Amino acid sequence: MKKLVIFDLDGTLSDTIASIKYCADAALAVCNLGPFSEKEYCYFVGDGAATLIERCLIAAGDKELVHFEKVFAAYKEIFAEHCMYQVKPYDGIVELLKELKSRGVKIAVLSNKPHAETINVVETLFGKGMFDHMQGQKPDVEKKPSPAGVFEILKALDISIEDVVYVGDTNTDMKTGKSAGAFTVGVLWGFRDRQELEENHADAIIEKPIMLLDYIR
Numbered sequence: 314m315k316k317l318v319i320f321d322l323d324g325t326l327s328d329t330i331a332s333i334k335y336c337a338d339a340a341l342a343v344c345n346l347g348p349f350s351e352k353e354y355c356y357f358v359g360d361g362a363a364t365l366i367e368r369c370l371i372a373a374g375d376k377e378l379v380h381f382e383k384v385f386a387a388y389k390e391i392f393a394e395h396c397m398y399q400v401k402p403y404d405g406i407v408e409l410l411k412e413l414k415s416r417g418v419k420i421a422v423l424s425n426k427p428h429a430e431t432i433n434v435v436e437t438l439f440g441k442g443m444f445d446h447m448q449g450q451k452p453d454v455e456k457k458p459s460p461a462g463v464f465e466i467l468k469a470l471d472i473s474i475e476d477v478v479y480v481g482d483t484n485t486d487m488k489t490g491k492s493a494g495a496f497t498v499g500v501l502w503g504f505r506d507r508q509e510l511e512e513n514h515a516d517a518i519i520e521k522p523i524m525l526l527d528y529i530r
Contacts, residue, residue: 315529317445317472318413319463319495321481322424322431323358324503326406327438330354331399332392337369340388344380346373355504359483361425361456362388389427396430402438403502405522410443418529419470421446423462425485446470458485460493478528487513498528 323329334354341347349357349369357368366385370378413420422444424431431449446466448454455461467474479490482503490497491514499510499518510518517528 315418315478316476317419317421317470318478318480318529319421319423319466321486322422322426322434324482325480325500326422327400327402327434329400329434330504332396333358335398336388336392336395337365339391340366340384341369341373343387344384346370346375346380358504359425359485361450362392362427392430396433397437400434400438403522407439409522409525410439412526413529416529419445419472421466421470422448423457423466424449425456426450458488458492460489463489463493463495480525484509484513487515496528498525
């Protein structure tokens with residue numbers, strides 16, 4: 314049986330797209346740009362806050378990123394206050410996490426969301442102590458798709474990559490898990506589609522959280 318499941322956060326554990334849209338739209342409005350739809354944000358997200366703002370600005374016509382510093386500063390300030398706006402776990406996630414823990418499987422979060430906000434979201438949604446390790450984006454650790462965050466988690470929990478399942482909803486997640494050497498599971502309830510997961514070589518693709526248990530045994 315696998316010993317550890319590493320989960321992506323946005324689009325995998327939690328439905329955060331309304332929060333991201335709310336904060337980014339508000340930041341863009343500082344420069345009279347935007348707004349964008351939730352569907353558009355599903356393709357802007359996944360590679361950290363700075364990349365999110367860059368993609369928004371390019372889509373708004375600011376291809377030279379003239380407004381980046383002003384919008385990014387506004388986004389960080391707004392997001393720090395409103396990162397839980399309409400955020401909720403996906404259906405079946407809480408039940409899955411409890412079942413994994415009952416089987417003695419450790420669970421961790423690896424997100425490109427800033428570290429403080431990662432902890433805020435996870436502990437607000439799932440309570441303190443649910444996860445064995447939580448890791449958001451930190452200045453001294455390369456963000457996904459670098460496997461550096463995975464290796465940090467393995468070191469903290471003293472677990473080998475052969476005992477890990479990596480779960481996420483985007484190409485960034487599949488690249489992260491693959492480059493670390495983990496078994497990768499793509500989920501279809503998040504921000505991206507089956508084609509993206511298949512093209513990035515997910516070892517398995519699931520439609521419901523409970524289906525993950527088939528790959529833990």
